[in-house]
Amino acid sequence: MTTPVLRVHNLRAGYGRAEVLHGIDLHADQGSVITVIGPNGAGKSTLLNTLMGILPANGQIDLEGDPIQSLTLEERVMRGMALVPEKRELFGTMPVEDNLLLGGFRQMRLANPHWRDRMDEVYTLFPRLKERRLQLAGTLSGGERQMLAVGRSLMSGPKVLMLDEPSLGLAPLVVKEIFTIIERLRETGVTIVLVEQNARAALAVADYAYVLEMGAIGIHGPAEQLAQDPRVIESYLGAAKRKEVA
Structure with missing residues (x-):
């Protein structure tokens, strides 16, 4: 059995005394795309910032089998973690x-x-x-x-590329182009962690999916399977998807 490129166990993090993430478990294999979907305020961006070392945390974060939770942001970058933040942060x-x-x-x-x-x-x-x-x-x-x-x-x-809401604020045609590029990135072997409110597009491109609600993983499984899950359809995919499945 191969070791996941990224493995997270019992991850807890927040701001000051306010805990936002409550015991998160997830993993991502080499060259896979995992997506984390959920409502606003669920803790999705907090999760990425914690994995990157921007926020302090308790729990285990392994990169290629080695613990990195005690490493600084700069050290995690040197080990192969990369984050594209929601605001892009360009010069x-x-x-x-x-x-x-x-x-x-x-x-x-x-x-x-x-x-x-x-x-x-x-x-x-x-x-x-x-x-x-x-x-x-x-x-x-x-x-x-x-x-x-x-x-x-x-x-x-x-080694791990994390994308925070890459479709945010973009026109539909551009969104389609961005997700096509994410599919092409998979072919390069980089492991992708995708946080995205566009659940339909995220599930279409991902191999595995996690639903984050109130700082905890509620549902997880193969993305294709979650796209057919009545709970996910009702909460995140809307009436059009309900008709399609029916």
């Missing part, structure tokens, strides 16, 4: 290409002589970024900024 006054180069910091620190070659891989995945490589990041469209945020994280060569 708006810098060109696209400079934003990408900054993303290569981990590979540069690891003394990888070919770290700049990852730029070509990112441009192959996102041709629009190559077209706009000299354009200031702050002048990009919403979809292009999301592509740049993902591309910058890929420059680090992550």
Whole structure:
């Protein structure tokens, strides 16, 4: 039996004395896409921030079998964790290409002589970024900024890529493009943890899914199975899905 790339056991975290996550268990295998869906305020972004080391936590977090819960944010980045936050956090006054180069910091620190070659891989995945490589990041469209945020994280060569609400605020056609890219990312071997309010799109692209409610995992299982679960349909997929299943 292979060791999961990411394994989380009894994870508890919050803000001050207010506990937001209550004993979270989850795992992700190499090259898989797992998604965490749930209502606003369920703790989805808190989960990603905790895994990244932004928030203190109790419990076990293993990366490739090694515990990382005591590591700092910077140490987790060097070990191969990457987070694309909901707000993207780009350097708006810098060109696209400079934003990408900054993303290569981990590979540069690891003394990888070919770290700049990852730029070509990112441009192959996102041709629009190559077209706009000299354009200031702050002048990009919403979809292009999301592509740049993902591309910058890929420059680090992550083992686990965490995406926080990648479809937020984007037009439907752009959302479809973003999820197509997530499917293509699976082929690169990177493990993806996807937090997303668009439950239908998330379940369509994921291998395994977790439903987070009130800071605890309520339901989990293969994404295809959860997409047919009456509880998930009722709460997250809406009337259109109920008719389809019927």
